[in-house]
Amino acid sequence: MARRTCAPKKKLRRGLWSPEEDDKLINHIAKYGHGCWSSVPKLAGLERCGKSCRLRWINYLRPGLKRGAFSQEEEDLIIHLHSMMGNKWSQIAGQLPGRTDNEVKNFWNSYIKKKLRQRGIDPATHKPLPLAAEVSRGGAPGAGSSRTAVFRDAELILSSTTTAAGQHMPPPPTTAAAESYVYSYSHSSGGGGASDGSLQSLSEYNNSSKQTAADHLGAAAAAGSYLQQEDPAAADALHCSPSGVPAVVLPSVSSSSTLNSMAGLSPAATTTTTDEQCNNNCSSCNNAFELMSTTPHSHSNHHLPWLELGTSGYGGAASAAVVDHYGAALDELKWSDYLFDGYGGQAGQSIYSDSKDAVQFVDANALSGSSWCLN
DNA sequence: AAACATTCCAACCGCGTCCGG
DNA sequence: TCCGGACGCGGTTGGAATGTT
Numbered sequence: 380m381a382r383r384t385c386a387p388k389k390k391l392r393r394g395l396w397s398p399e400e401d402d403k404l405i406n407h408i409a410k411y412g413h414g415c416w417s418s419v420p421k422l423a424g425l426e427r428c429g430k431s432c433r434l435r436w437i438n439y440l441r442p443g444l445k446r447g448a449f450s451q452e453e454e455d456l457i458i459h460l461h462s463m464m465g466n467k468w469s470q471i472a473g474q475l476p477g478r479t480d481n482e483v484k485n486f487w488n489s490y491i492k493k494k495l496r497q498r499g500i501d502p503a504t505h506k507p508l509p510l511a512a513e514v515s516r517g518g519a520p521g522a523g524s525s526r527t528a529v530f531r532d533a534e535l536i537l538s539s540t541t542t543a544a545g546q547h548m549p550p551p552p553t554t555a556a557a558e559s560y561v562y563s564y565s566h567s568s569g570g571g572g573a574s575d576g577s578l579q580s581l582s583e584y585n586n587s588s589k590q591t592a593a594d595h596l597g598a599a600a601a602a603g604s605y606l607q608q609e610d611p612a613a614a615d616a617l618h619c620s621p622s623g624v625p626a627v628v629l630p631s632v633s634s635s636s637t638l639n640s641m642a643g644l645s646p647a648a649t650t651t652t653t654d655e656q657c658n659n660n661c662s663s664c665n666n667a668f669e670l671m672s673t674t675p676h677s678h679s680n681h682h683l684p685w686l687e688l689g690t691s692g693y694g695g696a697a698s699a700a701v702v703d704h705y706g707a708a709l710d711e712l713k714w715s716d717y718l719f720d721g722y723g724g725q726a727g728q729s730i731y732s733d734s735k736d737a738v739q740f741v742d743a744n745a746l747s748g749s750s751w752c753l754n
Numbered sequence: 755a756a757a758c759a760t761t762c763c764a765a766c767c768g769c770g771t772c773c774g775g
Numbered sequence: 776t777c778c779g780g781a782c783g784c785g786g787t788t789g790g791a792a793t794g795t796t
Contacts, residue, residue, distance in 0.1 A: 394789085395764070417781065433782080434765065469784060480784075485763050488786095 392426045396435055400425055404432055405440055438479045445477025449486055457483060458491060462505040 392400075407423035413436065416429035425432060438444075449457070453475055460471040468480035468487075475483065487502075495502040 393766075395791090415781075429781085430767095431765075437783095438764075466785065481764075484785075489762050 391420075391428050391431075393431070396439075400427070401435070401440060404435060408436060408440075438481045443477055444479065449478075453478070454486075454491065457487065458495070458505075461487065461491075461502075 396404075403423045403425055404419070407419065411422065413419055413433070416433040419425070419429055419432045420427045423432070427435075456474060457471055460467075460474060464470055466484075468484040472478050472480040472483045492502040495505075496508070499508050500506070501508050
């Protein structure tokens with residue numbers, strides 16, 4: 380197919396957008412919608428190509444965009460989604476309300492990539508870098524014990540983990556099976572209002588994080604109990620306590636069901652709400668985002684009229700109290716905390732921490748790492 | 755204070771896909 | 776079925792902002 384560029388028949392403007400151009404584009408779309416992008420610049424009185432207008436609108440001008448720094452939860456979710464999907468920025472961004480694929484991509488390239496490398500993890504594969512693997516075998520510097528850096532693949536930790544008695548762990552079930560279990564467990568546990576099997580956005584996650592954390596602890600507890608019965612030594616190695624609460628932690632069901640849905644791994648993929656469908660299918664639809672931001676942004680963040688319309692507490696609900704049998708302890712939990720809990724060996728420590736402690740690191744796909752205790 | 759280096763991100767480019775004629 | 780316009784995505788780049796010497 381012939382290449383199509385913005386190659387102008389007449390000279391078109393390029394580079395940064397001026398506030399006047401933004402105003403024209405905003406006003407035009409407010410009145411008429413964008414319709415056919417190729418006709419937008421002409422109708423809006425802009426000397427830009429349609430493609431440029433579209434990009435400007437999607438990445439910067441459309442309502443509901445959330446500007447400013449990424450939260451820890453968003454960061455963790457991006458890492459996890461990337462480990463499953465790779466560079467599918469639009470799909471990853473689809474799970475981060477108010478974020479654009481470009482923004483996520485830039486954040487990944489400029490920040491997360493570096494952080495992962497610093498932690499000895501290959502950002503492309505989410506596996507330990509060769510050097511890190513060597514360190515793992517030889518012992519962490521100054522720590523006196525080994526570090527097993529496992530980010531994505533359960534088999535990594537399982538294949539390299541032996542029990543205290545030197546006993547090798549049994550082979551794990553497939554990730555899909557393990558995730559399927561946790562999905563169905565939490566789905567049927569009845570304890571989680573958020574475990575409805577539908578695709579959930581991050582904002583929903585925030586609203587239900589505490590409850591679903593409890594759900595997952597419940598699921599993990601079941602996993603631990605099962606393993607205690609089937610292979611106590613292995614359970615020990617995975618810190619599955621007799622009480623059934625394993626130290627290997629699970630992601631929230633909301634995130635995992637989201638991830639599964641996105642990856643087509645779970646039955647939840649078949650059910651989405653209208654808004655979520657819209658969110659997934661229509662990148663320019665405002666319906667999915669009712670979030671308004673007042674966060675000022677860098678250099679070219681000028682004149683965004685709707686920013687005065689209101690504010691959103693997108694992550695605000697995350698501090699809501701949870702009334703369940705885990706009580707106040709869960710109240711302190713954040714997804715990012717228990718997602719990376721095993722890495723630092725300390726609650727709340729993420730992969731990015733600079734801890735030199737030798738630890739065992741299990742990521743959200745430790746879903747497989749913990750729930751393989753099950754059938 | 756100036757020069758240089760680095761970081762970050764908005765915007766561009768090129769390709770694949772979809773869809774209507 | 777083919778063609779070509781439009782759209783969407785991921786990779787790359789340019790340059791402003793920031794940090795360092």
